[in-house]
Amino acid sequence: MGWDQWIRTVEVEPSLYAANFARLGDQVEQLLRAGARVFHYDIGDGHFVEPVTVGPIVLQSIEPIVRREGGVFDCHLMVDEPMHYFGALRGAGADSVTFHLEAVDDPRAVAASAREYGFEVGLAIKPETAVEDALDAAQGFDLVLCMSIDPGYSGQEFMPEAIDRLRKLRAGLPANVHLQVDGGITNDNIRSVYDAGADLIVCGSAIFRMEDLPRAYRRLVQQLA
Numbered sequence: 001m002g003w004d005q006w007i008r009t010v011e012v013e014p015s016l017y018a019a020n021f022a023r024l025g026d027q028v029e030q031l032l033r034a035g036a037r038v039f040h041y042d043i044g045d046g047h048f049v050e051p052v053t054v055g056p057i058v059l060q061s062i063e064p065i066v067r068r069e070g071g072v073f074d075c076h077l078m079v080d081e082p083m084h085y086f087g088a089l090r091g092a093g094a095d096s097v098t099f100h101l102e103a104v105d106d107p108r109a110v111a112a113s114a115r116e117y118g119f120e121v122g123l124a125i126k127p128e129t130a131v132e133d134a135l136d137a138a139q140g141f142d143l144v145l146c147m148s149i150d151p152g153y154s155g156q157e158f159m160p161e162a163i164d165r166l167r168k169l170r171a172g173l174p175a176n177v178h179l180q181v182d183g184g185i186t187n188d189n190i191r192s193v194y195d196a197g198a199d200l201i202v203c204g205s206a207i208f209r210m211e212d213l214p215r216a217y218r219r220l221v222q223q224l225a
Contacts, residue, residue, distance in 0.1 A: 002120050003096070003142050003178050003200075006038055006072050010199045012190075012220045013074060015182070017042040017053060018154045018204030027213055028062050032069040034214035035221065039066060040182070040202045041094070045079040048103050049152035053078075056085070056092035063093030072096070074200075076124065076182065078151045079103065083113050090117040098122030098145050098180075102129060107137045122180065126151060131165050135172040142178060143200060144169055148193070149183030154204045158184025163196050170197025190223045 014031050016024070016039055028039065041059055046052040059073060066073065072095040077085055082099035089097060097119045104110045107123060114121045124145035125134045138144050146169055148162035162181065170179050180200035181193045193201060203220055210216035 001095075004176075006095075007178065007199060008037075010194060010201065010224055011038045012036070012217065012224070013038045013040040013200060013202045014207050014217065015040040015042065015154065015202050015204035018208040020208065021054070021058070024058070025062055025065055027208070028065050030213050031207070031217055032066065032071060034217045036217055037069070037071045038074055038200070039071060040204075041073050041075045043075060043077050043079060043085065044152060045081075048080045048100065049078040051152055056088040056094075059089070059094060060092035067093070074098070074122075076122075076145065076202075077103075083110055086114055086117045086119070090119070094119065096120035096122060096142070098124050098143065100124045100126070100151070101134060101137055102126055108140055111140055124151075127159055127162070127165075131168045131172070134169065138173060138177060143180050144173060144177060145180040145182060145200075146198075147183050148181050148185070151183075155209075156184055158186070158189050163192055166193060166196035166198055185220075187219055187223055190220055194224050 044051045044053040074096045075094045077099045111121045120142045122143040123141045149156035179198045181198040182202035185203045186206045207216045
């Protein structure tokens, strides 16, 4: 199984970084019932990005809930040493790992290491990183993640220039490489990033800051109909 089987044309991915961790299991169950199948899981190390976020142990605690409904975990590593996390994430139930081009010297070697654990593999770029650099490095990856905010903190506003970056990435990437966007996605801009080529759309605050999580998730999906 891999992204080609997980994606139903397009996936709205709830970003668990924005969740209420006192109610995490319940919130995940609500979203599964609403139709969510791919959950985005951010890990920050306090070095590559300022905040230290949740780690593999929290993912492991909700893995049985997600697995019962056939869901998957898409892990975004905002860290300096991504290879150090692969073993623990595989043990916790991760399905795909995405690391940053800016964090590694040899992205293809890191991707090969991730493959040894059975992961699907993505390559992320910050807003200031040239699209051309991502295109040069993307051979052999399953997805490219275009950040539409500065990585690290949830709740930032969408950077409009990401639309043009998505278009350029989609035009330059092979058809079998999926395009993901993360940061500041709302009901007002989700259609624009989809039309620009993204088929994996990460949404945090637009879901988890709402009182009715299933309704918030379904409204985002409906914008793509």
